[in-house]
Amino acid sequence: xxxxxxxxxxxxxxxxxxxxxxxxxxxxxxxxxxxxxxxxxxxxxxxxxxxxxxxxxxxxxxxxxxxxxxxxxxxxxxxxxxxxxxxxxxxxxxxxxxxxxxxxxxxxxxxxxxxxxxxxxxxxxxxxxxxxxxxxxxxxxxxxxxxxxxxxxxxxxxxxxxxxxxxxxxxxxxxxxxxxxxxxxxxxxxxxxxxxxxxxxxxxxxxxxxxxxxxxxxxxxxxxxxxxxxxxxxxxxxxxxxxxxxxxxxxxxxxxxxxxxxxxxxxxxxxxxxxxxxxxxxxxxxxxxxxxxxxxxxxxxxxxxxxxxxxxxxxxxxxxxxxxxxxxxxxxxxxxxxxxxxxxxxxxxxxxxxxxxxxxxxxxxxxxxxxxxxxxxxxxxxxxxxxxxxxxxxxxxxxxxxxxxxxxxxxxxxxxxxxxxxxxxxxxxxxxxxxxxxxxxxxxxxxxxxxxxxxxxxxxxxxxxxxxxxxxxxxxxxxxxxxxxxxxxxxxxxxxxxx
Numbered sequence: 001x002x003x004x005x006x007x008x009x010x011x012x013x014x015x016x017x018x019x020x021x022x023x024x025x026x027x028x029x030x031x032x033x034x035x036x037x038x039x040x041x042x043x044x045x046x047x048x049x050x051x052x053x054x055x056x057x058x059x060x061x062x063x064x065x066x067x068x069x070x071x072x073x074x075x076x077x078x079x080x081x082x083x084x085x086x087x088x089x090x091x092x093x094x095x096x097x098x099x100x101x102x103x104x105x106x107x108x109x110x111x112x113x114x115x116x117x118x119x120x121x122x123x124x125x126x127x128x129x130x131x132x133x134x135x136x137x138x139x140x141x142x143x144x145x146x147x148x149x150x151x152x153x154x155x156x157x158x159x160x161x162x163x164x165x166x167x168x169x170x171x172x173x174x175x176x177x178x179x180x181x182x183x184x185x186x187x188x189x190x191x192x193x194x195x196x197x198x199x200x201x202x203x204x205x206x207x208x209x210x211x212x213x214x215x216x217x218x219x220x221x222x223x224x225x226x227x228x229x230x231x232x233x234x235x236x237x238x239x240x241x242x243x244x245x246x247x248x249x250x251x252x253x254x255x256x257x258x259x260x261x262x263x264x265x266x267x268x269x270x271x272x273x274x275x276x277x278x279x280x281x282x283x284x285x286x287x288x289x290x291x292x293x294x295x296x297x298x299x300x301x302x303x304x305x306x307x308x309x310x311x312x313x314x315x316x317x318x319x320x321x322x323x324x325x326x327x328x329x330x331x332x333x334x335x336x337x338x339x340x341x342x343x344x345x346x347x348x349x350x351x352x353x354x355x356x357x358x359x360x361x362x363x364x365x366x367x368x369x370x371x372x373x374x375x376x377x378x379x380x381x382x383x384x385x386x387x388x389x390x391x392x393x394x395x396x397x398x399x400x401x402x403x404x405x406x407x408x409x410x411x412x413x414x415x416x417x418x419x420x421x422x423x424x425x426x427x428x429x430x431x432x433x434x435x436x437x438x439x440x441x442x443x444x445x446x447x448x449x450x451x452x453x454x455x456x457x458x459x460x461x462x463x464x465x466x467x468x469x470x471x472x473x474x475x476x477x478x479x480x481x482x483x484x485x486x487x488x489x490x491x492x493x494x495x496x497x498x499x
Contacts, residue, residue: 003427004388004402006415009434010496014381015337017407020120020167022374023065024058025292025345026110028073029097030312035356036348037113038105043359050113053361057354058117058347061367062374065167066119067291067343068110072096074172075128075180079138082106083157096180097312107142108154111163120167122291122343125199127171127191127211128181136198139168143203167207167341169240169291170195170232173214175224185224189231196235209289209341210236215243216265222272229276229286238289238341241269245324246297249394252320252451252485256420257393259327259403266290266331270338288335290342293328295321295366296351313350317364319463319485320451326369326403326418326487333373333405333416336381344370362457368446368465372489373416379409389426402426402482412441413492419482422451430478432494437478439493443471447486465489 040049076095082103089103114121125135137150142163144151170192173179196208210232213224247255277285298315332339348354353367389401401421407414419426445468471480471490478492
């Protein structure tokens with residue numbers, strides 16, 4: 001294979017990388033909460049019932065904004081059911097997922113978990129079966145000083161100081177007919193505007209995410225977003241974007257090319273945001289909150305036997321899945337000027353990088369790309385120019401064999417590169433037009449024997465990141481040879497004195 005050159009300039013900056021792009025999502029679904037992060041009966045449970053082994057593993061991902069309590073679950077959730085003495089909390093039907101919810105884990109437990117994990121709480125209010133007033137009351141409970149009914153309820157429940165939750169989603173996927181409270185765009189937008197006004201009246205500093213269209217295949221795509229943004233107006237700080245991807249044909253090369261479609265989705269919804277801003281002649285524009293994303297298809301399609309666990313939506317992830325997760329992150333970095341929040345869906349058991357079975361825990365393939373990016377996330381995203389081999393994918397058009405992104409952090413240059421070729425290694429040169437690469441600070445590689453290899457409880461370390469000794473600095477450039485089906489995360493030292 002011919003060599004690939006990644007050309008960068010420290011002057012060609014896309015935007016500061018918002019750390020909230022490295023967020024997660026915890027929903028009351030399957031074994032995500034109960035048996036996942038919260039499992040008082042486990043040998044690993046701490047004094048609050050949180051699983052210490054799961055929490056320790058999640059700390060390695062250094063996640064930021066954590067979305068809760070859903071998802072579809074949020075559209076039927078009444079937050080008052082999940083606060084106060086546990087023995088007084090009602091057991092109710094979760095109509096979203098056709099299960100029973102005990103409400104033993106709720107607002108205050110989630111906040112305690114966030115504080116212990118250094119996560120930024122991100123709540124989704126119920127705009128399916130709930131009301132604007134209920135949402136505003138939740139803001140009062142979490143954010144108001146003592147002296148009002150809901151703030152005093154929080155104090156009575158053990159939290160004198162406000163929880164200070166500043167990031168809120170105005171419902172979830174309400175364009176979808178599967179959603180409790182599904183309504184046309186205009187009806188949702190009017191309800192969201194009323195809710196946003198009341199929530200900001202309680203706390204003017206909250207940031208609000210309006211509910212966008214739930215996917216590119218929806219008939220509502222883009223038009224729903226336009227309607228919502230025009231009606232909610234400057235009260236919407238962000239619009240939500242969701243994307244789950246799959247590989248129905250089993251074509252690895254085509255699957256890895258999906259990043260082209262992710263780029264396009266971001267650019268299309270950003271275009272809607274800019275168009276609405278222009279139409280409204282507003283100084284304020286909405287940015288993107290990509291608050292649900294992941295690979296999800298094995299369990300739904302039952303493409304092969306799964307042994308991840310006993311609950312619903314439990315995937316066992318492959319090497320190709322991990323490379324697609326890396327492709328999502330590359331795309332977010334390439335659009336750092338507009339993607340300000342992103343939440344991997346989800347974090348434990350349910351389509352997650354970590355699964356549990358009894359007291360045992362397994363790290364899945366998709367854990368590693370997230371960790372490799374997260375430790376190198378600080379700085380300014382640079383515009384990558386890739387020159388080299390390319391191929392024509394079946395569904396996503398022509399793409400470069402090497403998919404890349406880069407972050408400049410002072411004198412450090414973080415480069416992320418995926419070799420999408422199934423059989424051939426890729427030689428990569430990193431050229432900084434206004435500087436010289438003078439050394440390698442660190443480098444990691446994720447690869448494996450074939451696209452469909454997985455970690456299992458019996459063989460947990462088949463896939464894991466390792467030191468990448470082949471990343472070097474030579475003649476002012478960074479150089480590496482990427483094995484087939486591999487992700488490299490490399491941090492180079494940069495000298496700009498001659499620029």
